Amino acid sequence: MYSQLLSIFLSVILLITLFYFYYKFYLTRVSKKSSIVHTLAPGPRPYPVIGNLACFRECDTPFRVFTNLSKVYGDIYSLQMGTTPCIVVNSFELIKEILIVQGSLFGGRPDFIRYHRIFGNDRNNSLALCDWSSLQEKRRRIARKYCSPRIISSNYQLMSKISLIETPILLKAIHKRILSGNKSVKIKPLLQSAFSNMFTQYLCSTRFDYEDKQLQTMVRNFDEIFYEINQGHPVDFLPWLNPFFSKHMNKIAGWANEIREIMLERIIKQHLDTVDYDDHPRDFTDALLQYFREDEELSWDHIMFDLEDFIGGHAALGNLVMLILIYLMKNPHCIDKIRQEIDAVTGGLRDVCMDDKYKMPYTEALVFETLRICASPIVPHVATEDTTVAGYSVCKGTVVILNNFDLNTSDLYWDEPTKFKPERFISQDGIVVKPSHFIPFGTGKRTCIGQKLVTDFTFIVITSILNHYDVSYPNMDELKLVPACVALPAETYELEFTLRKDLF
Numbered sequence: 001m002y003s004q005l006l007s008i009f010l011s012v013i014l015l016i017t018l019f020y021f022y023y024k025f026y027l028t029r030v031s032k033k034s035s036i037v038h039t040l041a042p043g044p045r046p047y048p049v050i051g052n053l054a055c056f057r058e059c060d061t062p063f064r065v066f067t068n069l070s071k072v073y074g075d076i077y078s079l080q081m082g083t084t085p086c087i088v089v090n091s092f093e094l095i096k097e098i099l100i101v102q103g104s105l106f107g108g109r110p111d112f113i114r115y116h117r118i119f120g121n122d123r124n125n126s127l128a129l130c131d132w133s134s135l136q137e138k139r140r141r142i143a144r145k146y147c148s149p150r151i152i153s154s155n156y157q158l159m160s161k162i163s164l165i166e167t168p169i170l171l172k173a174i175h176k177r178i179l180s181g182n183k184s185v186k187i188k189p190l191l192q193s194a195f196s197n198m199f200t201q202y203l204c205s206t207r208f209d210y211e212d213k214q215l216q217t218m219v220r221n222f223d224e225i226f227y228e229i230n231q232g233h234p235v236d237f238l239p240w241l242n243p244f245f246s247k248h249m250n251k252i253a254g255w256a257n258e259i260r261e262i263m264l265e266r267i268i269k270q271h272l273d274t275v276d277y278d279d280h281p282r283d284f285t286d287a288l289l290q291y292f293r294e295d296e297e298l299s300w301d302h303i304m305f306d307l308e309d310f311i312g313g314h315a316a317l318g319n320l321v322m323l324i325l326i327y328l329m330k331n332p333h334c335i336d337k338i339r340q341e342i343d344a345v346t347g348g349l350r351d352v353c354m355d356d357k358y359k360m361p362y363t364e365a366l367v368f369e370t371l372r373i374c375a376s377p378i379v380p381h382v383a384t385e386d387t388t389v390a391g392y393s394v395c396k397g398t399v400v401i402l403n404n405f406d407l408n409t410s411d412l413y414w415d416e417p418t419k420f421k422p423e424r425f426i427s428q429d430g431i432v433v434k435p436s437h438f439i440p441f442g443t444g445k446r447t448c449i450g451q452k453l454v455t456d457f458t459f460i461v462i463t464s465i466l467n468h469y470d471v472s473y474p475n476m477d478e479l480k481l482v483p484a485c486v487a488l489p490a491e492t493y494e495l496e497f498t499l500r501k502d503l504f
């Protein structure tokens with residue numbers, strides 16, 4: 001009898017405790033600043049342990065689930081992803097509120113174990129995945145001059161020159177594959193080698209031969225990491241599963257360590273031997289070494305990882321060009337328009353150069369349309385303080401998922417959003433116009449600093465390929481792309497190339 005009473009008593013205490021925590025964590029929060037009770041944004045009821053992860057059981061992309069849930073719960077709603085409280089934000093107005101109006105309160109990044117493993121066990125080594133800080137701002141400032149060069153600057157001229165050296169080498173490498181009897185070309189590693197060389201020449205004055213084993217390892221590892229970062233993983237939200245995925249985590253760390261060893265041996269050592277600390281920096285690597293010597297706040301790891309972040313950016317370009325080629329094969333009428341623009345500016349006598357971009361609006365718009373339809377995700381942000389959004393409480397540590405997929409594919413924002421139409425970005429005056437709600441590179445404090453490198457290098461490579469080759473795939477129905485993703489696996493489609501115009 002006594003033990004029955006005790007168990008009833010304990011059950012009641014347990015229930016009250018559970019209710020208290022449920023109420024505390026899922027239903028309401030008291031804003032410390034205003035002492036006004038704000039409710040958490042609504043959302044599906046979470047299960048113990050997994051929270052709302054079951055919502056993502058069967059889906060081609062989590063972003064479709066985010067969009068579907070917004071139809072039930074509105075433009076802002078709560079999700080408990082395993083151990084991590086999240087809000088999902090859908091409308092452009094609310095995305096602006098997070099990234100611009102309250103940008104300083106949402107400058108954090110998620111604390112995923114995978115992020116730590118890629119960056120030497122501390123994600124704050126990375127410029128893209130660290131939390132916002134004055135040091136991060138300084139690192140951005142140092143990088144911006146090189147990664148976002150002004151059109152009139154010498155760095156822009158250098159980018160242009162490098163693209164004209166490197167692209168013919170890519171075209172010849174494709175030709176060599178065809179001459180060896182292979183119509184079907186493993187194009188992605190070639191593209192990645194070309195972009196890697198553009199980046200390492202521009203940022204480090206270093207070029208690798210395509211046959212160089214270290215180049216092949218570096219581009220392969222960067223490509224694997226790029227794909228990895230673009231996928232979700234159960235350990236991100238259920239970190240206690242980590243011991244079960246140690247092999248995978250070690251593999252990720254191994255890719256990054258191998259890259260760093262190659263960078264040290266082939267790029268940094270050579271710069272350390274030749275840098276003149278009193279002279280104008282020869283490139284980004286020199287500039288980083290000079291800052292390292294002058295500024296006590298910057299550690300050696302910051303230098304190494306900054307360089308790695310930026311050289312690694314090339315992996316995004318190889319994937320983007322793969323996507324552009326696939327969309328073009330599915331929409332061949334667009335190829336004709338691009339070739340008309342190429343012929344109009346070159347007269348058929350030379351390859352396109354960066355200065356031609358402003359006379360080729362359709363081709364410039366092609367890159368935007370691919371980014372739109374792929375709906376490349378924005379890296380999640382994290383609230384660094386308690387705040388409110390649209391009248392709902394958002395607690396410090398909440399991960400914010402910005403539904404860029406909805407922004408890019410909703411008919412609220414676009415006419416015929418499922419159609420591939422580069423011309424949607426061209427005004428009646430024939431000028432490329434980006435609507436304000438089109439933010440493939442994010443916006444606000446943490447906006448992408450590599451966008452100039454992306455749009456300009458991609459422009460040169462895509463025009464050169466289309467100028468000289470017809471590109472095809474034997475069975476178009478097999479070409480499948482995952483929505484809301486700009487990454488293809490490292491081993492991906494091989495495309496067929498046929499020479500249409502001799503190489504210059």
Ligand code: HEM
Pocket residue numbers: 099127128129140147309310311313314316317320371376377378379380440441442443445446447448449450451453454486
């Ligand atoms: C297809 C190509 C690319 C796309 C679509 C893209 C898009 C993005 C997006 C959406 C963000 C997050 C913005 C935010 O959190 O608000 C970002 C951040 C960033 N990107 Fe890119 N990016 C691309 C290529 C590159 C390249 C080539 C580089 C470097 C050379 C680069 C460097 C960065 C850095 C450093 C950040 C972090 C900025 C910060 O957190 O302060 N990106 N990018």
